Amino acid sequence: MKVRYSYLSQQFSNCDDLWKNLKNFVKTGDFTLGKELTKFEKKFAKLIGTKYAVGVNSGTDAIKLSLKVIGIKPGDEIITAANTFVATVGAICELGAKPIFVDCDDSFCMDTSLIEKKITKKTKAIVPVHFTGYMTNMVKLNKISKKYRIPVVEDACQSILASINKKNSGTWSDFGAFSLHPLKNINVWSDGGIIVTSNKKHYEHLKLLRNHGLVDRDNVKISGYNSRLDTLQAVVGNWLIPSAKSIANKRIKNANYFDKKLKDIKEISIPPRLKNYKIVYHLYIVFAENRDKLLKYCLKKGIEAKIHYPIPMYRQPAMKFLNHKIGNFPVTDRHAKSIISFPCDQHLSKKQMDYIVKCVKEFYKKK
Numbered sequence: 001m002k003v004r005y006s007y008l009s010q011q012f013s014n015c016d017d018l019w020k021n022l023k024n025f026v027k028t029g030d031f032t033l034g035k036e037l038t039k040f041e042k043k044f045a046k047l048i049g050t051k052y053a054v055g056v057n058s059g060t061d062a063i064k065l066s067l068k069v070i071g072i073k074p075g076d077e078i079i080t081a082a083n084t085f086v087a088t089v090g091a092i093c094e095l096g097a098k099p100i101f102v103d104c105d106d107s108f109c110m111d112t113s114l115i116e117k118k119i120t121k122k123t124k125a126i127v128p129v130h131f132t133g134y135m136t137n138m139v140k141l142n143k144i145s146k147k148y149r150i151p152v153v154e155d156a157c158q159s160i161l162a163s164i165n166k167k168n169s170g171t172w173s174d175f176g177a178f179s180l181h182p183l184k185n186i187n188v189w190s191d192g193g194i195i196v197t198s199n200k201k202h203y204e205h206l207k208l209l210r211n212h213g214l215v216d217r218d219n220v221k222i223s224g225y226n227s228r229l230d231t232l233q234a235v236v237g238n239w240l241i242p243s244a245k246s247i248a249n250k251r252i253k254n255a256n257y258f259d260k261k262l263k264d265i266k267e268i269s270i271p272p273r274l275k276n277y278k279i280v281y282h283l284y285i286v287f288a289e290n291r292d293k294l295l296k297y298c299l300k301k302g303i304e305a306k307i308h309y310p311i312p313m314y315r316q317p318a319m320k321f322l323n324h325k326i327g328n329f330p331v332t333d334r335h336a337k338s339i340i341s342f343p344c345d346q347h348l349s350k351k352q353m354d355y356i357v358k359c360v361k362e363f364y365k366k367k
Contacts, residue, residue, distance in 0.1 A: 006183065007346070008183075012189075015239065018235075021235055022232070031232065032231060033211065034234070040055065048161075048196050052197050053194050055192070056228065057192065057210075058179065059177060060179075062157070063177040069206060072095050073096065074095070075122065076097045076098070077097065077124065078098065078100065078123075079102055079127070082102060082328075082329040083312055085129075087157070089319070102118055103331045104329075106331070107272055112137045123148070130156050133279050133281040135279075154177065157181075157193075158184070160280065162279060162280045174197055190230070247346045251282075251344055258342065267289040267364045269287040271285065289338075294340060295307065297363045306341045
């Protein structure tokens, strides 16, 4: 049996109504900052629970523009997670700022107990990464933010509709940055991103930044970027967003099924499932003994398992200027050696999930 990782061919396999919407949209010629984008932004803000949302061209730019609104400048230090994807760090570095890494814990998010040790006079923002569909401990982080008067930008690119105490990711600070990349839980047909905020001043600033700083066709108020979410992609987003909650719920159901089936395998460790946290499982990850051999076995059996990520950002050649050494972030290093990701999306069948469990059990019996 083959268990694919990407589910895109299924997600858009039955979308005749979407094609009809797109054909009608093309006739309007309303391609740039159009009505469909405005509609999508309003729907997204309502879904997340903020007053405003601003569509931009990627999750990376969602982080970058948010930091720009705060006033981040070259040489500023931004605290973020050591185990994050390159996009988080790229957004920081594009502004000339310096990423300051904090190790994670077994929830895959930044260990908030380590943050205060990293704060200096140069610290101008904290970017918690709600990694894999978990959330950083925002209750504790917001206390630190308030104590030191350091603003927070939530990298919520992997955690749409995740929550703590029923408060959604992206709503715990002035800015929530989301990705609409094709492999995210809510996705469009190209790169895309969106920023949520309830601060009107920030909202107006973000709208200027994403569109060259233009107030209108002839007047440029500030230096900005070309970072608009294509209105065509917003049409796709408007078609999919009514399914957002059901997608999250299905992923949660699948993850719970895996947890139940895999927990009895002594070589597999299930990550902590934190009380009062809603985890949306953009990635379903467990800890596995003999991970590399298990991965190879799964791939041989037709299961497209993955590793997120085998080489931590702090050890990448692009980060050599930070002068980190192997061992500076031990939990991140341990994860890189022991985690494995299995498909967990809303289109996965029970038969496919049972096959994954069966193959994992077979591997450890043969070992």
